[in-house]
């Protein structure tokens with residue numbers, strides 16, 4: 001029987017970061033809480049010229065170049081993002097255009113001309129939805145290939161409880177038959193409930209708030225905000241509830257008992273590094289008939305030797321990249337996979353045929369639980385990544401620069417050596433192009 005899944009993967013993390021201890025000091029938070037309590041070390045930050053479109057373009061370009069992909073052979077580019085730049089024009093169109101233009105010498109003009117390109121949004125689970133859809137597509141059309149990109153900038157209000165979990169970047173996945181990285185099984189546990197744990201409402205503004213609003217602007221206009229409205233502890237609870245329900249749904253469909261025991265790695269959406277291991281205590285307790293009825297008992301389970309051994313074996317390696325990057329929203333779950341596989345690769349572990357369990361979550365809210373099996377050729381894909389080496393080649397910025405970047409007070413790139421895609425300008429004058437974004441590539 002033909003197998004379907006992820007054939008290759010690549011990632012992009014911006015070159016700037018802030019040390020978490022610098023943030024802790026300025027905000028009066030004990031560094032140990034962030035480092036030892038939540039697993040945070042560094043926070044990746046977009047430079048002035050970067051956004052979710054440039055992140056996506058970088059990951060897409062790397063995927064094409066590292067794995068010799070001809071864009072003309074790609075039938076779909078589905079982008080999961082909650083950092084969309086426009087409410088109508090997909091961020092994926094910007095990313096595809098950047099890559100098309102850069103590679104026009106090699107593949108001709110408009111190499112993605114017959115490609116189906118779209119964004120998918122459901123907070124942090126949007127790229128899993130894109131993967132799910134793309135897998136359905138290749139299962140129905142086994143000779144075709146799709147690319148899924150997860151790209152986001154996780155930005156929170158200054159001095160909020162989300163601030164120390166900020167981060168950003170992108171992961172791109174090639175989806176096809178006979179995948180060389182991981183085969184994805186077609187059983188999906190799903191749980192949905194509409195809640196307000198974390199969301200980005202359109203805010204209404206009146207025309208009078210804009211000094212230079214053109215005559216033909218409507219009296220009320222809507223703009224998106226980068227920063228979410230959220231309730232941190234409630235979002236933790238919603239995450240825990242949804243993954244419990246989706247895991248249960250997965251079990252019902254697969255008639256499995258304690259499936260997590262067969263998983264070499266548990267790969268979670270990680271809003272911060274230690275989130276997966278903190279919330280999985282509930283499912284672990286249910287599966288092992290442990291009393292989870294009050295906070296004391298829950299803490300005892302989290303601190304038990306069995307649970308700590310379980311975390312060290314099945315979760316810890318997936319957290320390592322997150323500690324160095326922070327939240328990547330849609331891309332976090334895929335970066336957790338890359339982190340685990342890169343570590344196994346570096347340690348010469350043979351993962352062939354091993355099962356991986358995925359527990360995805362998106363606020364608002366939805367969870368998907370599904371399983372993959374590592375392909376025999378996995379090392380030929382992972383050997384191109386160098387996840388941890390590449391994270392060492394970044395530029396630390398100071399707190400003052402961080403705050404200015406956050407407030408959009410800087411006009412020029414912070415990294416003097418920046419290379420790659422960058423925003424050149426946003427049209428401000430022309431009534432028919434106002435807001436159009438233009439990008440170029442810095443060699």
Ligand SMILES: CC(=O)SCCNC(=O)CCNC(=O)[C@H](O)C(C)(C)COP(=O)(O)OP(=O)(O)OC[C@H]1O[C@@H](n2cnc3c(N)ncnc32)[C@H](O)[C@@H]1OP(=O)(O)O
Nearest residue numbers: 030032033036037038161162165198232233235236239271
């Ligand atoms: C977007 C989504 O994916 S939804 C799910 C997650 N939600 C978010 O990411 C929303 C944005 N983020 C937030 O609101 C917050 O950062 C949260 C909710 C994630 C974390 O909230 P906080 O109130 O900062 O932390 P919280 O009190 O929950 O946990 C702190 C941890 O540090 C530990 N800690 C505190 N001080 C110390 C210390 N000095 N040394 C060691 N550990 C410490 C605490 O014991 C606790 O860990 P434990 O519960 O495992 O024992």
